[in-house]
Amino acid sequence: MASLSLKHVYKVYDGTTKAVSDFNMEIRDKEFIVFVGPSGCGKSTTLRMIAGLEDISAGELRIDGVIVNDVEPGDRNIAMVFQNYALYPHMTVYENLAFALRTAKVPKDVIHEKVTEAARILGITEYLERKPRALSGGQRQRVALGRAMVRSPKVFLLDEPLSNLDAKLRGAMRAEITRLHERLGTTFIYVTHDQVEAMTMGSRIVVMKGGFVQQIDTPKNLYNHPANLFVAGFMGTPPMSFHPATMKKEGETVRISLDCGGEMTASYTTLNRVQTRYMNGIHPVILGVRPDDVVPWREGMAPDLWAKLPVTVSTVEALGGETLIYGHIGTAPHDNPPLSAPEDTPDSSPLSKRGAIIIKAPADYEAHSGGLIQAAVNLGKLHLFDRETEVSIKPRIPTENLIPCALTADALTFAGQRLPLPPALRGRKAAEGVAENAVPAILIPADALLLGTGSGRATVAEAETYTAQGVTRTLYRLTVGGEVIFATEAGEPRFSVGDVLPFDVDLSRVTVEAYGIHPLPAENRLSGRFTKEKELDDKGKRVYRFYLEMEDMPIPADPELCEKLFSCKGTAIFRAPLSYRFPPDAVTVTPRDKDTENTVLPGRVKGILDYGRVTYAEIDVCGKTVIAPYNGKAGEAVGLTLDQDRLTVVDAEVDIIIV
Ligand code: ADP
Secondary structure: OOOOOOOEEEEEEOOEEEEEEEEEEEEEEOOOEEEEEEOOOOOHHHHHHHOOOOOOOOEEEOOOOEEEOOHHHHHHEEEEOOOOOOOOOOHHHHHHHHHHHHHOOOOOHHHHHHHHHHHHHHHHHHHHOOOOOHHHHHHHHHHHHHHHHOOOOOOEEEEEOOOOOOOOHHHHHHHHHHHHHHOOOOOEEEOOOOOOHEEEEEHHEEEEEOOHHHHHHHHHHHHHHHOOOOHHHHHOOOOOOEEEEEEEEOOOOOEEEOOOOEEEHHHHEEEEEEEOOHEEEOEEEEEEHHHHHEEEEOOOOOOOEEEEEEEEEEEEOOOOOEEEEEEEEEOOOHHOOOEEEEEOOOOOOOOOOOOOOEEEEOOOOOOOOOEEEEEEEEEHEEEEEEOOOOOEEEOOOOOEEEEEEOOOOOOOEEEEEEEEHHHHHHOOOOOOOOOOOOOOEEEEEEEEEEEEEEEEEEEEEEEEEEEEEEEEEEEEEEEEEOEEEEEEOOOOOOOOOOOEEEEEEEEHHOHHHHOOOOOOOOOEEEOOOOOOEEEOOOOOOOOEEEEEOOOOOEEEEEEEEEHHHHHHHHHHHHHOOOOEEOOOHEEEEEEOOOOOOOOEEEEEEEEEEEEEEEEEEEEEEEEEEEEEEEOOOOOEEEEEEHHHHEEEEEOOOOOHHHH
């Protein structure tokens, strides 16, 4: 039993090739985690770092709260099962199972008990006296699993364990491994390139691409709410089809015009998680449709739930239980080149096959190549992506709101609410280059809405609990003066559907582009180094003291931070150019005085930003600006104390987070 924590984990080969970048994850005890992604995306490397078979270039790996970066593989209490079984050919199955325990000098009777128990669970008792060569692939894989089981590890790591088996056996072994996980109640981490394996086995899935985590979520959430085009195309068979499109809001409906010529109309309610800025009829988006959500049109289907689209059939695949119809949207076959399955399934190059779509029809459905049928697309299940960033614009948890607004010298109005402007934002003029008739809009992060306080009034339309990085949070859909606004906060719901509640907005975090209003930086950055000095201690003994040198000003480093820096980089830390990063509220500012002169970072207040709820100071630190909560006067000499627990240290040369 074990929990794992990976923080800013990197793997760099030869000082330059980043195989894994900034991997962050909290794995709970007993979870079944699957790493999935195309070949070369860094799955195995991550698994091997957890196993200790590969050094961690930067970052922190904890098992049950203990940092294990430098712990030998044999001492991590982890067992790994490989694709090629790695059995000893000259030993019997029994000896293979017993080997690790014998080497660990476990008493014979205990070994016997563990081996027979593992063999019984895995159904290989009758093969215990055989050599591996006299076993089938599936049986060998069971022995490999058994070898891991007898050691009663805290964590099971499995690297593509089923890829050498044929399809039928793979299916059976998948179910067996899932049962084994339930029975053992141990944390499993499983690597595969096969998304079906990932979807059927994982309690949570990590989708990777090019060394970067794309999304971490449950199979259901990944399928229903892919975070970007890559995840959308990678998960699900047959794959989602993608259609370049634009959207236009017309009253309570939204017209979706596909570049291939098709058109559908959805109610605004079904798309209320999509920001209205995508609905101006111009912004290029990509519409994604899963074959599961397209069926042949039937008379009587509700037009607010289903969109009717003409589809010219290219290929029909009768699969017995159902029929897959490959075609393209539109009535004129000569407009679009004919498609044929499976080479022309939309996944190979999402946007090249204009209008290609797959329909899931009942087994007895009659369709013929070249024929025209009417398809029904489930409007509630549409996926939408920004065409440039490829990020989902209909996320499960919206992170921001963009709402038309108006600004006077001392107040901000949006969605029928009038918020007085704090001194920091008063008297703003329209930024240069903003057209006079353009409607300004305010961008409010969902977690910058402060509920239960303030002069705004909102009605709760929906409250939903979700988990992010192991923390319970609540998403509210609010109605505010006819606009939909999303708000998120930590914890269980405090308000119920129908509640009318006051709200405020943290105006230090909003953007109003038209008036040059930008959020305060979420992070301060100072460059520097990590240094040591030989000094005399109280008893006159020579000792080393360590310093964080920021913009050439040294401040004493906390022992815990020193330890982390050394454990990641050894003495090379003294040579690395560093970037120190910290949020404004990790800084305590005090007027400068003699007592603290040598332990604080000296600065001078340049300006005061009064946001009403909190006042921040812009502080000059050797030519760099640091933002921190402080209510003082311009020109004042101050000292900055950093909460070193909240400091991020980046190796500036290779742009890798060290701690
Ligand atoms: P996956 O398991 O997802 O197929 P890997 O974790 O094996 O991918 O590899 C990730 C990347 O790291 C690949 O680009 C691979 O070429 C590279 N890589 C793996 N091992 C080494 C190595 N020993 N030296 C240099 N590059 C490596």
